[in-house]
Amino acid sequence: MSLLEIENLRVSFDTEAGPVEAVRGISFGVNRERVAIVGESGSGKSVTGRSILRLVRPPGRVTADTLRFDGQDLLSLSERKMRAIRGQRIAMVMQDPKFALNPVMTIGDQMTEGLRRRDGLSRRKATARAIDMLAAVQIRDGERVMRAYPHEMSGGMGQRVMIAMMLIPDPDLLIADEPTSALDVTVQAEVLAILDDLVKERGMGLIFISHDLRLVSRFCDRVLVMYLGKIVERLDARDLESAQHPYTRGLLNCLPSIGGDRSALPVLDRDAAWAE
Amino acid sequence: MLIEIDDLSVTFGKGRDAVRAVRGVSFAVNARESFGLVGESGSGKSTILRAICGMAPVTGGELRIDGVPLPKRRSKAFSRRIQMVFQDPYAxxxxxxxxxxxxxxxxxxHGIKGRDERVVQAMTDVGLDPRFRFRFPHQLSGGQRQRVVIARALMLEPEILLLDEPTSALDASVQAEVLNLxxxxxxxRNLTYLxxxxxxxxxxHMCDRLAVMKDGRVVEQLNRSALASGDVREDYxxxxxxxxAHEVAP
Amino acid sequence: MNALRRDWLLDPNPASHGQARLGQFYLGWLRLIRNPLAVIGLVIIGLLIFMAVFAPLVATHDPIAQNLGNRLQPPFSSGHLLGSDEFGRDIYSRIVYGSRVTLYIVLLVTLTAPVFGLLIGTVAGYFGGWIDTVLMRLTDIFLAFPRLILALAFVAALGPGIGNAVLAIALTAWPPYARVARAETLTVRKSDYIAAVQLQGAGSGRILFSHIAPMCVPSVIIRVTLDMAGIILTAAGLGFLGLGAQPPLPEWGLMISSGRKFMFDFWWVAAMPGLAIFIVSLGFNLLGDGLRDVLDPRGTGK
Incomplete structure (x- = not known):
């Protein structure tokens, strides 16, 4: 049995012009491993991540034959029990820390809030734990950062704080939705390395949602390629070069490369059959 | 030299809060050349484009087009020579x-006649189906929007296009289409790109020469072959x- | 036929400006009628308009014909649906005719105050600097006065009457719209699409009226519908104080005022027009809330 089991997951949104299906019947399982969901905008990759945590709001509707985490059916859990899972057992890192951190609270207060309220730790213990966690994401001057407000931090720093915050309750599964897309290229590598180490060290499961196939292949064990709400290809990350599906191949080839020739870049010739 | 940027400085704000976004940057772009500015966020690269358009507070240095310093207020004639493609087609x-x-x-x-033909022509030129003519932006995909932005920049038939991260908000496959376009x-059209x-x-992929920027300064200027052979001086x-390179060769 | 028209409206590739606009309008309409509360508001406003237009048909009596033998009749008695007032006039018919006065006030105020506020707000927000300072301090001065007191002062100076009451209300109602429009302008003016028209050499007038103002209109419209209750109440208040509509004109506030004397023995004389004001105010508020979802410019991008 996998840590997370998903069978025939569907998410649809009701609009004036009728229902629109963002995710159209996908199935996969995640163990304590690193699984990537890759696709372009509109592929349904982010909605998939959010529906696992039941964060899809009306008019969105989530249905699935199975949506089970550690033996519990996530779709039928009460909202109260779901809250206990969110953050505690399944954590999520969003794309942009700017929107995920509370702008009027210091980093320290945000990091220790859960520890003190939920786990009943004293202020001193909670602070020590938070500083340890910041050290784990390579923030050495943790005490200064704890006193800072979110706007006082750079993007890379903010994202590391987010990761630290999410990992404090020691979750079993981490969902990272484009965790580095808002960061500069030189910072990206650093944040990814930190994330990679932590995931390995703690043996948790990771769902890494990204648009960047190359990046993901270096960093994950398995890759699921999504197109218009369906999984069109499943690969082991090291077999990326031998991908079969024309969509995956197209994604691999359309990036320019330094020192490449100047001829027109290959573009995707989208085939209606892919969406079938 | 078509575009000359000479010791340009741009400072936002005053006194203690002043942010020196561009600090004494100089470079020049030949006619019909494609020149690139690379840097990370906050390096001042976009601010240079805005300064050329008169949308940033220039505090020092000079901007010249064809050897003529740009006037304080950009004229209509300026609009017909220089246009800009923005980063985020959604905004x-x-x-x-x-x-x-x-x-x-x-x-x-600009009081140009022949609106209908020109609009349809511009749409075909950038590979947009003329049936989309009366659509609103929210009815278009990101790539289609960026094509509209490019078409808009070309309406006045300028000779210089300023391209501000024209593909960074787009999917990789769409990026390829827009770069090809x-x-x-x-x-x-024998355009000059900055x-x-x-x-x-x-x-x-796009430029003949480039300047690497960091913290408001040009760190290094290179041409394409130097970059391809890895013949760079600066650590940054x-x-x-x-x-x-990581992104392209795992 | 109906399906055909729907297809035409929702055609993703409209063939003309008109079709595109109508299509957007239709989508907004669909979104509005999905909200049951907004529909209730819409029905109330619709009934008000119907009542005003067809007042002679809807009313059962002449609104100003007195019949002293039949005065102060309770509701549902002797042919008076909502009773009669101290002069034996039919309250129901007076409320029906009074809707004309209410609509007249509402219409005149909405045609003046928001337009003026929009102009002040966008100009202040777009140009900034001393223009902004001067215009906004002026707005603050108007905002600082209690609306009814200021309106009272105007009416006192200009003389009572419904036209002057409208003028007074409009003069006191514009500052909030100026504030809303300015706030919206400040978020819009730095956007890339405004930079793009500036770069095309457009003058300030063109940018203000055809690019910035359309972005401010939705918030102002929402604000107007939500303020409508206040405007109706202010008009009624002026009527109540004898400074708005003059008797025997069937204005709702005036009716409450004259019913006040009999409040304890003949409650319906004041309560019925009060109820009318309440229902219409509620209708505008519900509609305003619904419109907020439809018109929000940020909502349409998704």
């Missing part, structure tokens, strides 16, 4: 104006190179 189209209204606007401002248009990007690979360029 650079007026949400309440149709494609037709957006493309016809520059014609109306930009290359084709430059060839067809392009800004954080992605060294994109700049390398090398870091950037390594980070970008």
């Amino acid at each position: 650079s189209l007026h949400p309440k104006r149709s494609v037709d209204a957006t493309l016809a606007e520059p014609l109306a401002i 930009l290359s084709r248009i430059r060839e067809e 392009m800004v990007s954080h992605d060294l690979a994109v700049i390398d 360029t090398r870091t950037l190179f390594a980070a970008s």
Whole structure:
């Protein structure tokens, strides 16, 4: 049995012009491993991540034959029990820390809030734990950062704080939705390395949602390629070069490369059959 | 030299809060050349484009087009020579104006006749189906929006296009389409490009020469062959190179 | 036929400006009628308009014909649906005719105050600097006065009457719209699409009226519908104080005022027009809330 089991997951949104299906019947399982969901905008990759945590709001509707985490059916859990899972057992890192951190609270207060309220730790213990966690994401001057407000931090720093915050309750599964897309290229590598180490060290499961196939292949064990709400290809990350599906191949080839020739870049010739 | 930027400084704010976004930057772009500015966020690369357009507080240095210093207020004649393509196609189209209204606007401002033919022609030129003419931006995909933005920039038939991260908000496959379109248009119309990007690979693909920027300064100027052979002087360029090359060769 | 028209309206590739606009309008309409509360508001406003237009048909009596033998009749008695007032006039018919006065006030105020506020707000927000300072301090001065007191002062100076009451209300109602429009302008003016028209050489007038103002209109419209209750109440208040509509004109506030004397023995004389004001105010508020979802410019991008 996998840590997370998903069978025939569907998410649809009701609009004036009728229902629109963002995710159209996908199935996969995640163990304590690193699984990537890759696709372009509109592929349904982010909605998939959010529906696992039941964060899809009306008019969105989530249905699935199975949506089970550690033996519990996530779709039928009460909202109260779901809250206990969110953050505690399944954590999520969003794309942009700017929107995920509370702008009027210091980093320290945000990091220790859960520890003190939920786990009943004293202020001193909670602070020590938070500083340890910041050290784990390579923030050495943790005490200064704890006193800072979110706007006082750079993007890379903010994202590391987010990761630290999410990992404090020691979750079993981490969902990272484009965790580095808002960061500069030189910072990206650093944040990814930190994330990679932590995931390995703690043996948790990771769902890494990204648009960047190359990046993901270096960093994950398995890759699921999504197109218009369906999984069109499943690969082991090291077999990326031998991908079969024309969509995956197209994604691999359309990036320019330094020192490449100047001829027109290959573009995707989208085939209606892919969406079938 | 078509565009000359001489010791340009841009400072936002005053006194203690002053932010020196650009600090004494100089470079020049030849006619019909494609010149790239690479750097990470906050390096001042986009601010240079805005300064050329008169939309940033220039506090020092000089900007010259064809050897003539730019006047304090950009004239209508300036509009006909230089246009800009913006980074985010979701933010650079007026949400309440149709494609037709957006493309016809520059014609109306400059009193150019033949609105219908020109709008349809411009749409075909950038590979947009003329049936989309009366759609609103929210009815278009990101790539289609960026094509509208490019078409709008071309309406006045300028000779210089300033490209501010034209593909960074787009999907990789759409990026390829838009980059191809930009290359084709430059060839067809003998345009001069000044392009800004954080992605060294994109700049390398599009530009003949480039300047690497960091903290408001130009760190290094290179041409394409130097970059391809890895013949770079500065450490920062090398870091950037390594980070970008990672993306293409795992 | 109906399906055909729907297809035409929702055609993703409209063939003309008109079709595109109508299509957007239709989508907004669909979104509005999905909200049951907004529909209730819409029905109330619709009934008000119907009542005003067809007042002679809807009313059962002449609104100003007195019949002293039949005065102060309770509701549902002797042919008076909502009773009669101290002069034996039919309250129901007076409320029906009074809707004309209410609509007249509402219409005149909405045609003046928001337009003026929009102009002040966008100009202040777009140009900034000393223009902004001067215009906004002026707005603050108007905002600082209690609306009814200021309106009272105007009417006292200009003389009572419904026209002057409208003028007074409009003069006191514009500052909030100026504030809303300015706030909206400040978020819009730095956007790339405004930079793009500036770069095309457009003058300030063109940018203000055809690019910035359309972005401010939705918030102002929402604000107007939500303020409508206040405007109706202010008009009624002026009527109540004898400074708005003059008797025997069937204005709702005036009716409450004259019913006040009999409040304890003949409650319906004041309560019925009060109820009318309440229902209409509620209708505008519900509609305003519904419109907020439809018109929000940020909502349409998704």
